[in-house]
Amino acid sequence: MSHRIVGHNIKGFDLPYLIRSTMLNKAKGELHLTPARGKFWPDLFHCTMEFEGAGEYGFRVSLDNLAKQYGLDGKNGNGKLFYTYSRAEQEDYLENDLKVTRAIFERQNYSFNICDNYTIVDIETAPKSEAEIMALAPEFNADKVKVGNLKDPAKIEEKIETARESHYDDIIDKAALYAKYSNPVAIGYIHHDGNIEMDFGEPKKLIERFWEVSGHVWGQWQADRNLA
Numbered sequence: 098m099s100h101r102i103v104g105h106n107i108k109g110f111d112l113p114y115l116i117r118s119t120m121l122n123k124a125k126g127e128l129h130l131t132p133a134r135g136k137f138w139p140d141l142f143h144c145t146m147e148f149e150g151a152g153e154y155g156f157r158v159s160l161d162n163l164a165k166q167y168g169l170d171g172k173n174g175n176g177k178l179f180y181t182y183s184r185a186e187q188e189d190y191l192e193n194d195l196k197v198t199r200a201i202f203e204r205q206n207y208s209f210n211i212c213d214n215y216t217i218v219d220i221e222t223a224p225k226s227e228a229e230i231m232a233l234a235p236e237f238n239a240d241k242v243k244v245g246n247l248k249d250p251a252k253i254e255e256k257i258e259t260a261r262e263s264h265y266d267d268i269i270d271k272a273a274l275y276a277k278y279s280n281p282v283a284i285g286y287i288h289h290d291g292n293i294e295m296d297f298g299e300p301k302k303l304i305e306r307f308w309e310v311s312g313h314v315w316g317q318w319q320a321d322r323n324l325a
Contacts, residue, residue, distance in 0.1 A: 100289070100317040101143040101215040102310075103202045105160045108144045110274070111220050115307060117276035124304040127312050141311070141318050143211060145201050164197050167204055171197065177273060180223030180282060184297070187221070191285040191295055194219045199287050214289035216314055218307070221283040224272035230265075233277055237264040286310060 104111050119126040132138050149163060150156030161171035174182070174190040182190060199217045206212065224230065242260045244253045272278035280300040284307055287293050296303050 099212050099321045100141075100314050101212045102141055102218055102314050103143045103145065103198065103215050104218045105163070105198050105201070106144060106146045106157075107142055107218065108138050108147060111218065112138065112142065114222070114274075114276050115220065115281070115304060118281055118300065119304050119308070121276055122280070122301045122304060124301045125308065126304075127308045127315070130308070130311050130315060139315075141315055143202070143215070145198060145205060148205055149201075160194065160197060160201075163201055167201060169197060169200050176221060179221045180273070187283060187297070188295055191219060191221060191283055192293060195285050195287045195293065214317070216289060216310065217287040218310075219285050220281050220307075221285075222273045222279045223282045224269065224279045227269055230269050230272050230278045234265060234268045237261050 116126065116131060118124075130139060130141070146156075146158055146160075146163070149158060158166075164171040172190075173193045174186070176190075176194075179187060179190060195217050198219060202211075202215065202217065206215075225233075237260070239257050239261070242257050244256055247253050247256065268278065281303050282300075283295065283297045284303050285293070285295045296306055
């Protein structure tokens with residue numbers, strides 16, 4: 098049966114992030130692995146969260162919570178703090194995320210016979226410097242502050258000022274989630290033969306290696322389809 102590239106929330110985060118980061122870092126990607134008509138990802142990619150949701154609108158579940166539902170050990174750290182960890186801690190965290198994702202996928206695969214071979218993937222990011230983020234961030238716009246049903250001008254102004262004060266802090270706090278404000282710093286894989294690969298280093302090389310791995314799995318996937 099077909100090969101797959103598997104990740105948790107891979108279609109909601111990893112893949113969109115990597116496409117944007119590919120362009121921002123002037124890396125080379127694979128057009129045939131981008132979404133058709135801008136929204137439909139190739140069947141090559143399997144999202145453990147999406148599959149778990151079974152089409153339920155707005156369904157979301159964290160990797161940690163889903164693992165615990167299945168009686169598995171969950172995460173061993175906080176991805177938001179990944180860039181602050183030592184290299185040994187980073188490798189341990191990344192390998193654990195990969196293994197947890199694999200365990201969840203194997204449960205899905207056992208029940209629904211999704212594929213014979215697969216590659217698990219997980220990316221980790223780090224925010225750019227505060228100076229870089231602030232240079233890229235939009236200026237505060239008071240008109241975009243939601244004041245709800247407030248009528249009192251003083252209370253409205255107070256809410257606007259609170260939003261103004263936290264504007265850049267909020268952007269910096271969530272910077273690692275956006276390719277515009279961050280960079281990939283590690284991408285890990287568990288290949289179908291059980292080999293674990295953890296790449297660290299310069300963003301462009303990390304990104305291009307991801308597309309290389311994906312392109313190789315795509316070739317296997319296409320070969321399987323032609324033999325079917």
